[in-house]
Amino acid sequence: MRLEYFQLIDRIVEIDIEGRKLRAEATVPTASTIFEGHFPGYPLMPGVLLMEAMAQASGWLIIGLTKFTRMPFLAAFKEAKLRSFVTPGQTLALDATLLHEGSGYSVTKAEIRVGGKLVCNAEITFRLVEFPSPEFRTSMEQVAQSIAFPREAPTHA
Amino acid sequence: MSSTFNTVVNIIAETCDIERATIKPESHAINDLGIDSLDFLDVAFAIDKTFGIKMPIEQWTQEVNDGKASTEQYFVLSNLCARIDELVATRKA
Numbered sequence: 001m002r003l004e005y006f007q008l009i010d011r012i013v014e015i016d017i018e019g020r021k022l023r024a025e026a027t028v029p030t031a032s033t034i035f036e037g038h039f040p041g042y043p044l045m046p047g048v049l050l051m052e053a054m055a056q057a058s059g060w061l062i063i064g065l066t067k068f069t070r071m072p073f074l075a076a077f078k079e080a081k082l083r084s085f086v087t088p089g090q091t092l093a094l095d096a097t098l099l100h101e102g103s104g105y106s107v108t109k110a111e112i113r114v115g116g117k118l119v120c121n122a123e124i125t126f127r128l129v130e131f132p133s134p135e136f137r138t139s140m141e142q143v144a145q146s147i148a149f150p151r152e153a154p155t156h157a
Numbered sequence: 158m159s160s161t162f163n164t165v166v167n168i169i170a171e172t173c174d175i176e177r178a179t180i181k182p183e184s185h186a187i188n189d190l191g192i193d194s195l196d197f198l199d200v201a202f203a204i205d206k207t208f209g210i211k212m213p214i215e216q217w218t219q220e221v222n223d224g225k226a227s228t229e230q231y232f233v234l235s236n237l238c239a240r241i242d243e244l245v246a247t248r249k250a
Binding site for chain 2: 075076100101102103104107125127147
């Protein structure tokens with residue numbers, strides 16, 4: 001997990017295209033400038049970054065389902081619940097499931113568990129658009145490779 | 158009024174916090190009711206789920222952008238409900 005680069009997923013564990021779900025993992029770093037402010041003497045993974053991590057897991061699921069033809073942009077969170085504190089060094093298990101594939105939008109539900117315990121969950125809506133530029137798509141493909149986006153999920157239309 | 162219209166009114170009223178009495182068959186979802194693109198996503202999600210369809214919003218938007226259709230054809234509620242009924246009929250066929 002590279003907090004400063006907003007890369008919050010370490011690896012894709014499994015993507016189930018037929019079941020329309022994805023599992024990913026990420027470990028919160030033990031040191032980050034973010035923890036100097038959040039909070040001094042009491043470092044916590046910011047809740048908004050947990051929400052972003054759920055969005056990224058969902059986003060990779062959508063990218064897999066749309067075969068890298070669309071980029072999902074975050075549009076809305078519903079019923080987001082931050083249930084427990086997450087601290088540096090903890091490993092997150094992220095699960096995302098597609099609830100609905102609409103025309104130009106998708107809705108997922110996502111959750112994060114630590115040691116089997118549910119720490120946060122949400123329903124998330126995305127706008128789906130064509131990749132704004134070839135460079136953007138290339139950079140996403142590079143990130144996909146770095147987080148073990150599985151080969152069986154086609155990366156080209 | 159059709160049951161489709163009544164269902165759509167309920168969805169818009171609950172999703173966008175708009176008084177039911179102000180939602181008419183001749184209302185334009187965007188111009189008259191002020192539904193913005195984000196709220197329309199919620200409306201579309203609720204309509205898709207309720208009717209078991211996938212409204213081709215991208216296609217409609219493209220047709221409007223290309224000048225092949227007017228927004229009224231898709232976003233005036235009586236017309237939107239007619240499109241929904243067509244999609245439901247196609248799904249059942």
